[in-house]
Amino acid sequence: MDYAMGSKSPSEEYVERAKRLSNDESERLLSRMRGRFSRRMENNNLSTTKALALQLEYEDEGLAEWRERMAELKKSHEGVEVNNTPDRIIAVDQ
Template sequence: MMMKMLTPSNEYLEKAKRMSCDDAERLMARMRGRFGRRTEDKKLSTIEALALQLEFEDEALAEWREKMLDIRVKHKDWFPCADRPNQEIDAGQNT
């Protein structure tokens, strides 16, 4: 069975090229499976693999945010900041 080869978008290639070495290393540490193996097999350059991983993580984050929004709307009593997601939670600690 022949698999379709993924190609990163220009936007994510540019993001990958602008990454610091430290950020690239952190991203590669999170890279699992296919993208890492494809760099070892020389089917993808490191920049291409980083770009694909960035794109994958952005898509996963967007999906997670959408699911969390649905949960927050359905269960406002479970989330103290459901109506103000960018503010800190007041844990009631005395300072």
């Protein structure tokens, strides 16, 4: 999706999801909203509901991309043992 151009309209599915958000969920989502959607909302080019819908869609797409990258990393590291013990710092008296 092309969010940078500012002409993207949210899908009806995401508009419906945005309408069902609680006030707290809406606030949290609005607080994560950066430039593009908030500016369009402030300039009255975009309703709050549509801005929330676009943010939901944007975050879902980002999550899907992240999951793909993590799956690729996991696949590339199959059979590799990882040492998860924390590093220890030992103080030495001088």
